[in-house]
Each structure stands twice: as C-alpha cells, then as structure tokens.
Amino acid sequence: MNQNSATNMTLPQASRFASDVDSLVAFITWGSVILFVLITMISLYFLWKYRRIGAPTFTSPISHNNQLEITWTLIPTVLVFIIFFWGFKSYLDMRVIPANSMELKVTGKKWFWAIDYPNGTNSVNEMVLPVNKPVKLLLSSSDVIHSFYIPAFRTKMDAVPNRYTTMSFEPTMTGTFDIFCAEYCGKSHSGMIGKARVVTESEYAKWLEEAESGGKMSPVEFGAKLYTSKACATCHSNDGTANTGPTWKGIYGAKHKMADGSEVVVDENYLRQSMLEPNAKVVAGYQPVMPTYQGVLKEKQIDALIAYIKTLK
Amino acid sequence: MAALMETGVKGSTHTATASRTRNFLNSPKGIMSWIWTVDHKRIGVMYLFAVMFAFFLGGVFALLLRFELIRPTQDIVGPDMYNQLFTLHGAVMVFLFIIPAIPASLGNFVLPLMIGAKDVAFPRLNLMSFYIYVIGACFAVYSLVTGGVDTGWTFYTPYSVETQTSVIAMTLGAFILGFSSIFTGLNFIVTIHKLRAPGMTWFKMPLFVWGMYATSIIQVMATPVLGITLLLLILERAFGIGIFDPAMGGDPVLYQHFFWFYSHPAVYIMILPGMAIISELIATFSHKKIFGYVPIAFSSIAIALVSFIVWGHHMYTSGQSELAATVFSFLTFLVGIPSGVKVFNWVVTMYKGSLTFQAPMLYAHAFLCLFTIGGLTGIYLGAISVDLHLHDTYFVVAHFHYVMMGGTVIAFLGGLHYWWPKIWGRMYDEFWALVSAALIFVGFNVTFFPQFIMGLQGMPRRYYTYLEQYQSTHLLSTVGTWILGLGFIIMAIYLIRSLYVGKPAPKNPWFGLTLEWTTQSPPITENFTQTPKMLWHAYDYDRVLMDENGMVTFNPNAEDEHAHDGRAKHTNGRNGKSHIEETTRSFN
Numbered sequence: 001m002n003q004n005s006a007t008n009m010t011l012p013q014a015s016r017f018a019s020d021v022d023s024l025v026a027f028i029t030w031g032s033v034i035l036f037v038l039i040t041m042i043s044l045y046f047l048w049k050y051r052r053i054g055a056p057t058f059t060s061p062i063s064h065n066n067q068l069e070i071t072w073t074l075i076p077t078v079l080v081f082i083i084f085f086w087g088f089k090s091y092l093d094m095r096v097i098p099a100n101s102m103e104l105k106v107t108g109k110k111w112f113w114a115i116d117y118p119n120g121t122n123s124v125n126e127m128v129l130p131v132n133k134p135v136k137l138l139l140s141s142s143d144v145i146h147s148f149y150i151p152a153f154r155t156k157m158d159a160v161p162n163r164y165t166t167m168s169f170e171p172t173m174t175g176t177f178d179i180f181c182a183e184y185c186g187k188s189h190s191g192m193i194g195k196a197r198v199v200t201e202s203e204y205a206k207w208l209e210e211a212e213s214g215g216k217m218s219p220v221e222f223g224a225k226l227y228t229s230k231a232c233a234t235c236h237s238n239d240g241t242a243n244t245g246p247t248w249k250g251i252y253g254a255k256h257k258m259a260d261g262s263e264v265v266v267d268e269n270y271l272r273q274s275m276l277e278p279n280a281k282v283v284a285g286y287q288p289v290m291p292t293y294q295g296v297l298k299e300k301q302i303d304a305l306i307a308y309i310k311t312l313k
Numbered sequence: 314m315a316a317l318m319e320t321g322v323k324g325s326t327h328t329a330t331a332s333r334t335r336n337f338l339n340s341p342k343g344i345m346s347w348i349w350t351v352d353h354k355r356i357g358v359m360y361l362f363a364v365m366f367a368f369f370l371g372g373v374f375a376l377l378l379r380f381e382l383i384r385p386t387q388d389i390v391g392p393d394m395y396n397q398l399f400t401l402h403g404a405v406m407v408f409l410f411i412i413p414a415i416p417a418s419l420g421n422f423v424l425p426l427m428i429g430a431k432d433v434a435f436p437r438l439n440l441m442s443f444y445i446y447v448i449g450a451c452f453a454v455y456s457l458v459t460g461g462v463d464t465g466w467t468f469y470t471p472y473s474v475e476t477q478t479s480v481i482a483m484t485l486g487a488f489i490l491g492f493s494s495i496f497t498g499l500n501f502i503v504t505i506h507k508l509r510a511p512g513m514t515w516f517k518m519p520l521f522v523w524g525m526y527a528t529s530i531i532q533v534m535a536t537p538v539l540g541i542t543l544l545l546l547i548l549e550r551a552f553g554i555g556i557f558d559p560a561m562g563g564d565p566v567l568y569q570h571f572f573w574f575y576s577h578p579a580v581y582i583m584i585l586p587g588m589a590i591i592s593e594l595i596a597t598f599s600h601k602k603i604f605g606y607v608p609i610a611f612s613s614i615a616i617a618l619v620s621f622i623v624w625g626h627h628m629y630t631s632g633q634s635e636l637a638a639t640v641f642s643f644l645t646f647l648v649g650i651p652s653g654v655k656v657f658n659w660v661v662t663m664y665k666g667s668l669t670f671q672a673p674m675l676y677a678h679a680f681l682c683l684f685t686i687g688g689l690t691g692i693y694l695g696a697i698s699v700d701l702h703l704h705d706t707y708f709v710v711a712h713f714h715y716v717m718m719g720g721t722v723i724a725f726l727g728g729l730h731y732w733w734p735k736i737w738g739r740m741y742d743e744f745w746a747l748v749s750a751a752l753i754f755v756g757f758n759v760t761f762f763p764q765f766i767m768g769l770q771g772m773p774r775r776y777y778t779y780l781e782q783y784q785s786t787h788l789l790s791t792v793g794t795w796i797l798g799l800g801f802i803i804m805a806i807y808l809i810r811s812l813y814v815g816k817p818a819p820k821n822p823w824f825g826l827t828l829e830w831t832t833q834s835p836p837i838t839e840n841f842t843q844t845p846k847m848l849w850h851a852y853d854y855d856r857v858l859m860d861e862n863g864m865v866t867f868n869p870n871a872e873d874e875h876a877h878d879g880r881a882k883h884t885n886g887r888n889g890k891s892h893i894e895e896t897t898r899s900f901n
Contacts, residue, residue, distance in 0.1 A: 040682060050663060064607070087697045145471070157701075182630075186476070
C-alpha cells in the first residue's frame with residue numbers, strides 16, 4: 001500500500017467490510033454536499049436579493065412558520081436515523097467474530113507491536129496474514145494505551161494494559177498495508193508503525209517456517225533480518241549514529257561503563273542478558289526504557305542476533 | 314426593545330453623537346480602580362486581554378507545530394518538544410482561551426447591558442472569578458517553564474501518570490480554572506433570573522442571553538466532574554492511589570469516562586456562546602425579526618441537556634461494550650437535530666430583511682459556512698462503523714477545528730467586531746476588517762480542509778513524523794496556517810490602531826434594537842442613567858427603528874403582533890394600531 005498510495009490517493013479496500021464503510025462515507029458525503037450547497041446558495045441569494053440600499057427601513061414581520069420548522073426538523077431526523085442504522089449494521093459486521101477465525105495475540109509496547117501466532121511464532125511490527133481468512137486479534141498493552149489501526153481495513157481498536165480487547169477482520173486482497181498506532185503513547189508514537197502483509201495460504205505457511213528458525217538462512221543473515229523485524233533498529237543503530245539505545249557498531253568486545261558505575265565487557269552473555277533483562281545493566285547515559293524480549297525471542301533467534309552483532313565492527 | 318423612561322421621554326432630545334464624556338473606561342481613574350473593580354464591563358475587558366493573550370500563545374504553538382509538520386523530517390523541534398507543543402496548544406486553547414473566551418469576556422460585558430441590569434448579580438464573585446482565572450493561568454505557565462507537558466490536552470492515563478513532565482502543575486491549573494468557569498456560570502444564571510429589566514419576560518430576552526443561560530447550566534453542572542477527575546489524577550501521580558493504575562487494579566478507561574463526562578458538555582460550553590452571538594449578528598445585520606425565536610432558544614437548551622449523555626462517542630474504540638457504543642451513537646445523532654434547526658432558522662431570518670455586509674456579518678456568514686461543514690462532518694464520526702476508521706485521525710482534528718475555530722472563534726471575532734464600538738467608543742477600520750476576515754476564512758480552509766482528506770486516508774493525529782503519502786496534504790495545511798497568521802496580524806494592527814485613531818462610535822452603529830445600543834458608547838459605570846423598561850421584543854425590526862444616536866421611530870403601519878402585551882400598551886399610551894402615530898423619540 002505504501003508504494004501504491006504515494007501516487008494514488010485512494011486507500012485500498014482490503015477487508016471484507018471496507019467497501020460497506022466506504023459506501024456509508026459516500027452516502028454521508030453526498031447528503032452533506034447537497035445540504036451544504038443548498039444552505040450556501042440560499043444564504044448568498046438572500047444576501048444579494050435583500051441587500052440594503054440607502055437608509056434602514058422597517059422590514060417584514062415574518063417571525064415563524066410552524067410547518068417549515070416541522071419539515072426541517074423531521075427531514076434531518078429521518079436522514080440521521082438512516083445513517084445511525086447503517087453505521088450500526090456495519091458495526092455489527094465488524095464486531096461479530098466468525099467462529100472459524102484465526103486468532104492472533106497483539107501486544108502494544110512502547111513503541112512497537114508484538115504479534116503472536118497460533119503456532120508459537122512471533123513477529124514484531126510485521127503482521128503476516130493469509131488472504132480470505134477471518135482473523136481475530138486479541139489486543140493488550142504492556143505499558144500505556146495504544147491503538148491498533150489498519151486504514152486499509154477501515155478499523156482500529158485500543159490496546160489497554162491489564163485487559164483484552166478484540167478486533168476482527170477478513171483481508172480480501174494480497175499486498176502490504178500500513179499499521180499505525182492511533183492512540184498517543186509518547187515520544188516515538190509516530191514511529192510505532194508496522195506492516196500488515198497479506199499473502200496467499202502457501203506463502204503464509206512458508207513464512208511461518210522461516211520466521212521461526214530462519215529457514216535456510218545463515219545465522220548472520222537471519223540476525224540481520226531480525227534486527228529490523230524485531231524492531232531492534234528503532235533504538236539501536238548499526239552504523240554508529242546516536243539513538244535511544246547504544247549503537248551496535250563495534251559494541252562486541254568493548255568495555256562499557258554502566259549507570260551504577262561498574263564496568264562491563266560486552267560479551268555473548270552480556271548481550272543475551274541485555275535482550276532478556278534489558279534493565280539489569282544499563283549503559284551510562286541511557287534511560288532504562290527497553291522492554292524485555294523474554295518470550296519474544298527464541299533461542300535460535302538470540303544466537304542469530306549475537307552472530308549479527310559480532311559482524312558489526 | 315429599547316428603554317423608554319417614563320420621565321425621560323419629554324426631557325431628552327437630540328443628545329446626538331457621544332462626546333467624550335465620562336464612561337466606564339475613564340472613570341474612576343487609576344490602576345487600583347481597575348485592580349479592585351467590580352464593574353462587569355471592566356472585568357469583561359480584563360478577561361478580553363487575558364483570553365486574547367492566551368489565544369496568541371496557543372496560536373504561536375500551532376504555527377510552530379504546523380511548521381514542523383511541513384516535511385516528515387525534523388525541521389525545528391524534536392519529538393519531545395513536538396509532543397509538548399501540541400499538548401500546550403490544546404491545553405491553552407481549551408482551558409485558557411475558548412472556554413472563557415465568549416462568556417467571560419464578551420458575555421460579561423454585554424449580558425447585563427442586554428437585560429438592562431446595572432451589573433451581574435454577584436459583582437465581587439465576578440472579580441474573584443477573574444483572579445482565579447489568573448491563578449490558574451499562572452500554574453499553566455509554571456508547568457510550561459518547568460518542563461512542559463506531553464500528554465495531550467486530554468491527560469489520558471496511564472501515560473499521564475508515567476510521564477516525567479510536569480503534569481501536576483498543568484492539571485492543577487485546569488482544576489483551578491474550572492472554578493473560574495463555575496463562578497461565571499453561576500453568576501449568569503442568577504443574573505438572568507433576577508436582574509432582567511421591568512418588562513423583559515423570558516421570551517423577550519435577546520437570544521444571546523438564552524445561549525448564555527444554556528452555557529451557564531453546563532458550566533455549573535459539568536465542571537465539578539472535571540475538577541474531581543483532575544484531582545484524582547493528581548492524587549494518582551503524587552501518592553499512587555491506584556484508581557486509574559492497572560498495575561494496582563485500577564482502570565485507565567475509567568479516566569476516559571470521567572474526562573469526557575465533562576469534556577463533551579464542555580464542547581457545548583464552547584460552541585453555544587458562538588451560536589448565541591450568531592443569532593444577534595444575523596438579526597441585526599439582516600435588520601429583520603429573527604425567524605423562529607422559540608425554536609432557536611429551546612434548541613440551545615436541548616443541546617445543553619443532550620450534551621450530558623453522549624460522552625461515550627469519544628470511546629467507541631476504547632473497549633466499551635457494543636451496546637454502550639450503539640446507545641451513545643444513537644444519542645449523538647440527536648444533537649445534530651437542534652443544531653440543524655438553528656442553521657435553518659438563521660438562513661431564513663435573512664428572507665425579506667434589509668441586509669448589510671459589514672465585518673460582523675461577514676463573520677456570521679463565515680460561521681454559517683464553516684460550522685455547517687463542522688456539523689456535517691460530525692455525522693461521519695457519529696456513525697459507529699465509520700468512526701472506527703476515522704477515530705484519532707486527522708479527520709477528527711479537522712472536524713473539531715471546523716466546529717471550535719470555524720464556529721466558536723469565528724463567532725467570537727464577529728462578536729468582538731460587533732461590540733467593539735460599544736466597548737471602546739471607537740469604530741474599527743471596515744476595509745481592513747474585511748481583508749483580515751477574508752484572509753482568515755481562506756487560511757482556515759486551506760489549513761483544515763486537507764486534514765479531512767488526510768484523515769480519510771488514515772493519517773493518525775499527534776504524529777511527529779509521517780509516511781510519504783501524506784506529504785502533499787501536510788504541506789498544504791502548513792501553508793494555510795501562514796495565511797491564517799497574516800489575517801490575525803492585520804486584525805491586531807487595525808484593532809489596536811482603532812483605539813487611538815478610530816472614529817468615535819455612536820450609540821447604535823448597527824441600528825440594533827437590543828438594550829446595549831440604547832446607552833452611550835462606551836457605557837457609564839452601572840450602564841444606564843435610569844432603569845430601562847422594555848417596550849418591544851428583541852428583534853421587532855418590523856415596527857421599531859432605532860437610529861445611530863438612539864432615536865426611536867415606531868412604524869405606524871405595523872401589524873401589532875403583540876396586542877396582548879398590556880404592559881407595552883400601557884406605558885406607551887397606545888391602545889391599538891389605529892392610534893399609533895409615527896413618533897421619533899430619544900431614549901435613555
């Protein structure tokens with residue numbers, strides 16, 4: 001969608017109910033345009049027709065007209081009731097979750113989305129979905145309120161700490177679509193962007209396999225892929241530029257001063273600990289803001305990331 | 314509706330243009346006489362300066378943050394600063410500007426004049442309300458200089474509990490400002506009930522007064538809930554009581570319910586006074602009896618009441634139950650109906666009028682256009698399924714700016730120009746006023762219309778940076794703010810200039826019929842030389858004509874719609890239309 005919409009201003013209708021939402025938008029738009037043009041034309045006409053020439057005079061005693069009042073109360077009432085029922089009907093389509101839905105767990109964290117798949121695989125900021133299969137998302141947050149929003153699917157839902165919310169949709173079109181965080185959540189709110197990649201059933205199966213173990217990739221290649229797919233890149237650069245966390249360039253083997261004054265040589269065990277218990281030993285000059293990757297990273301993935309970090313000299 | 318003094322009819326003749334005599338501005342003299350004043354007009358003027366300063370501050374924040382958004386990259390501020398800018402823009406504009414803007418400044422000045430009173434019911438409470446406002450503003454400024462706030466003006470938990478910025482000072486400021494708002498509302502309710510001039514029945518009141526009455530009801534009834542909510546938030550931050558903290562079994566969504574229980578009615582604290590001004594402007598500049606007085610008056614009350622039961626439409630995506638969302642959606646649509654009724658009545662009021670197109674009328678028309686767009690786009694957001702798409706996108710930002718700025722601010726500017734001659738005794742420059750109004754109208758639309766499109770494309774709000782596909786609409790929106798800014802700079806120049814070189818204003822520059830035009834410009838302390846008495850309805854342009862100097866002519870051919878009004882006949886010595894002679898008199 002990214003490539004598409006840079007040139008094309010219309011959002012793709014990529015979910016089952018997207019076209020219904022768009023039809024309702026079109027209905028309201030046409031009604032509004034007609035009403036707006038009518039009000040504006042009548043105002044401008046009166047402004048011209050009854051403009052004052054010369055001194056002010058006594059004007060017409062017309063003060064009310066009950067039939068007119070009733071008419072312009074009833075017509076909008078009927079119109080808004082139609083819109084209410086239409087909105088209500090398509091809302092039910094969004095909220096009634098089909099029994100054969102595939103269930104994914106989505107957790108919002110400052111500032112990325114962690115997605116858990118039914119087979120135990122997980123991904124960060126990338127939600128891979130098979131096309132034409134209903135999906136139920138079980139949302140929650142591990143810190144503040146976030147909101148999971150896929151414009152191309154025309155729906156969003158807040159991710160709230162300490163409770164689950166649900167959302168459901170059925171992707172109807174293959175392609176890549178933006179995922180935004182829509183509820184303000186702090187410094188990198190606008191960086192909390194993911195992609196929903198809708199693929200065919202067979203591509204989905206292949207992806208699950210690769211995401212879990214790296215497939216045929218070497219550990220370094222797999223680590224490089226995880227560096228972006230697990231959102232390490234949001235806070236750690238790999239080329240020495242400053243960011244929220246220490247850069248990975250040349251970090252392996254270096255001696256770092258910690259916030260508590262001690263010194264640590266960055267070795268495999270320190271790297272591993274920094275992923276699983278990130279705030280145990282924080283490098284001096286940085287805030288203890290990194291969330292834990294315990295449960296997010298598999299053993300093989302931790303190995304691959306360490307292998308990748310070692311190559312950054 | 315003017316004041317006929319039974320004793321004054323014979324005596325006063327052509328007092329003509331107001332020579333620079335004693336008035337509330339120059340008598341008594343000295344700074345202390347302003348600091349301790351209990352004159353509603355002086356307090357209104359002090360409020361006017363205060364809210365204009367807040368508007369300037371909020372406007373500068375808006376210009377800065379829009380400038381940052383000209384490109385996705387960092388231009389002038391980083392993400393932390395940007396988050397503070399949009400928070401401060403919102404908080405300053407809402408709590409320091411738009412809520413007090415019309416009621417406390419223009420309302421304070423005009424309301425007692427309009428109902429023929431010497432002052433508000435509790436003049437000292439009025440002054441206290443102003444100083445509470447100043448104290449609240451000081452807390453807001455204190456939070457600004459001690460690190461700012463980055464929560465958004467809504468202070469949503471748990472973010473507002475966790476963030477390192479000075480949330481307590483800002484929320485304490487908003488808490489204190491709430492009392493200022495409550496006092497103003499309370500004062501107006503009592504004033505309207507008890508201090509109307511003899512003969513001014515409820516249905517002879519100008520519609521501005523009805524609008525203020527509806528606003529005051531919301532101020533008094535809803536603001537305490539905001540106070541409680543913000544106090545709980547402060548306790549949560551300072552002592553960790555855990556009411557909103559999920560880690561301690563609290564509920565962050567409860568905060569949203571509390572917050573919007575106030576803040577949705579507060580939207581009507583903001584817009585009802587705007588509508589109230591528009592009713593005056595349309596009637597005066599159409600020189601025509603207002604169409605549908607009773608529906609307009611009651612629609613204000615209807616809006617005020619319904620506003621208390623629609624707060625859940627801010628929370629369709631918060632995880633509230635589907636049933637709750639559906640009920641709130643249904644109730645939300647009910648608000649649209651009285652708003653529509655008002656617009657239709659205003660338009661038809663112009664029918665067979667005698668229309669002039671001076672700056673206040675230009676603002677009234679800008680309001681009709683922009684408020685209609687703001688109202689109609691509210692329908693998108695009321696429909697639940699569409700809102701799930703548009704909630705927290707730029708569509709919402711555009712919608713509430715069309716209502717709040719296109720509605721309330723435009724109406725405030727219309728009212729400011731309308732009553733400017735009455736406040737200062739000087740006319741502003743009409744030409745530059747039209748130029749400035751046109752620039753503001755164009756700049757506003759260039760700024761905010763692209764945001765509807767962006768929102769429909771899925772651009773979330775409160776984003777420091779954005780994806781490539783939103784670049785062109787963001788650029789357009791930023792350019793719009795420059796046009797808008799230019800319009801306001803021109804306005805500031807000609808308004809300030811008018812205080813020194815403006816033409817002296819007559820009593821009644823717009824040929825209005827409401828009571829404030831029967832007294833001199835600027836009015837004396839305590840407003841009228843004698844208690845005014847009502848002889849006509851607020852908008853009797855078919856049978857009464859009051860010229861610039863307050864000379865009143867009755868229409869000998871008028872059909873007497875108010876033949877049942879015994880008091881008017883008695884005091885005027887008229888027994889029916891066959892006996893009406895055309896008379897020209899000066900009142901007050």
